Amino acid sequence: MNTPDMRSLIDELAEDSAPVLPMRKGRGLGQALAAFVVTVAVVLVLLGVRAGLMEGEFSAFFVVTNLLLLLLGIACTLAVVAMASPRVGAEHDGPRWAMVMAAVIPVAGVVALAGHAGPVPYHWDEPLCVLFGLIAAVIAGSVQFRWLKHGAPVSPERAGLLLGTGAGALGTVAYGLSCPFNSVIHLGLWHAAPVIVAALVGRFVLARFLRW
Amino acid sequence: MVAPVTGDEATLARLMRAAQAGDRRAYTALLEEVARWLRRYFRRRIAPERIDDLVQDVLVSLHTKRATYDPARAFFPWLAAIARYRWLDHLRADYRGRTSELREDSAAEDSDEDVVIARVSLDRLFEKLPPTQAEVIELVRIEGCSIAEASERTGQSQSLVKVNIHRGLKKLSALVEKAN
Numbered sequence: 001m002n003t004p005d006m007r008s009l010i011d012e013l014a015e016d017s018a019p020v021l022p023m024r025k026g027r028g029l030g031q032a033l034a035a036f037v038v039t040v041a042v043v044l045v046l047l048g049v050r051a052g053l054m055e056g057e058f059s060a061f062f063v064v065t066n067l068l069l070l071l072l073g074i075a076c077t078l079a080v081v082a083m084a085s086p087r088v089g090a091e092h093d094g095p096r097w098a099m100v101m102a103a104v105i106p107v108a109g110v111v112a113l114a115g116h117a118g119p120v121p122y123h124w125d126e127p128l129c130v131l132f133g134l135i136a137a138v139i140a141g142s143v144q145f146r147w148l149k150h151g152a153p154v155s156p157e158r159a160g161l162l163l164g165t166g167a168g169a170l171g172t173v174a175y176g177l178s179c180p181f182n183s184v185i186h187l188g189l190w191h192a193a194p195v196i197v198a199a200l201v202g203r204f205v206l207a208r209f210l211r212w
Numbered sequence: 213m214v215a216p217v218t219g220d221e222a223t224l225a226r227l228m229r230a231a232q233a234g235d236r237r238a239y240t241a242l243l244e245e246v247a248r249w250l251r252r253y254f255r256r257r258i259a260p261e262r263i264d265d266l267v268q269d270v271l272v273s274l275h276t277k278r279a280t281y282d283p284a285r286a287f288f289p290w291l292a293a294i295a296r297y298r299w300l301d302h303l304r305a306d307y308r309g310r311t312s313e314l315r316e317d318s319a320a321e322d323s324d325e326d327v328v329i330a331r332v333s334l335d336r337l338f339e340k341l342p343p344t345q346a347e348v349i350e351l352v353r354i355e356g357c358s359i360a361e362a363s364e365r366t367g368q369s370q371s372l373v374k375v376n377i378h379r380g381l382k383k384l385s386a387l388v389e390k391a392n
Contacts (some may be wrong), residue, residue, distance in 0.1 A: 002247050009268050012242040019234035020279040020324035021217040034305040039326045085280045152277040154297040212277070 022063015028081035028147050035143035039136050040173040047178040059182040065105050069169040072098040076166025080144050083159045084095045084151020093125050126190050129179055133172040133194030141167025148210055154211040164202015168195035225287040253295055257334040270298045296388045303353045304381055340387050345380030348373045
């Protein structure tokens, strides 16, 4: 039996029963895909495509790095979109495996750095990859952040972590189409860094804005 | 005229879809049934005098987040996730007042929906906690014991009681959608 207070609340809520558009997964994924396409377009228009990309002039590690990051970005995006509509029984375990696989990238970078004989090759603009990767991540992740903000994530910390990781990975992939470097050391360090930074920002900063 | 509502999954999912489309009568019927369901859901997992507050919080959350229900999915797991989230908020809230002894809610009746409740229940969450954490959360945050009383009853030091409550609530937060 509902109390008078409860009755009154129900009446007030029902009074405000304006139609709402259900947050279907397909719509969220469509928006995330559109944001990624826009990110790629912005990178290519502003920074240009890397030399030799169309001719296949890139290292195998360049391909592996970007495919692993793309996989990580997709796995995180799928989880983030799903987390906006919570349900008991949801697992969201895909990103965990994608993270383990993507961890190969920085590990390879560190191993290559440690095993490098002689002075480590370094170009002054290599750290810019971190900056550009993060800027691209903001474009790729803003739509997902908005989706989560409108949604009802019941684990805001995890949602923030996956949002940051996914946006960082997708942003780095987009920027990677413009980056001229091929080496394991460069890709393993400067292209893993934006993902890690974005993940930390998502977990410790953005998560606070996802509480409801 | 809305037909009398039974709180089964199919009926509530249908009402929720209608509510998302702006059907006020369906929404009223849904909220009434959900309020009844929530009272049973929170039974023995929150002090009796706090149940109404908690149920009202969940109803408001359901209202503000009603767009997040995906009509292609089941209703109860969605509702239970929101209910758990708000329940954890209440457990986290500073709660020092003593409460009356937890008792059976005589108004609640068992039904077929108990099967659904069991599947998404709060007990399933507690089962995922180490017994030392679950025990002190129940004593302090649900029954309203002081830290000193919980320490005496469990044999844990007072600082350990606090640590276990903190760790337990943190773990519960990460398990809201799990423990199915």
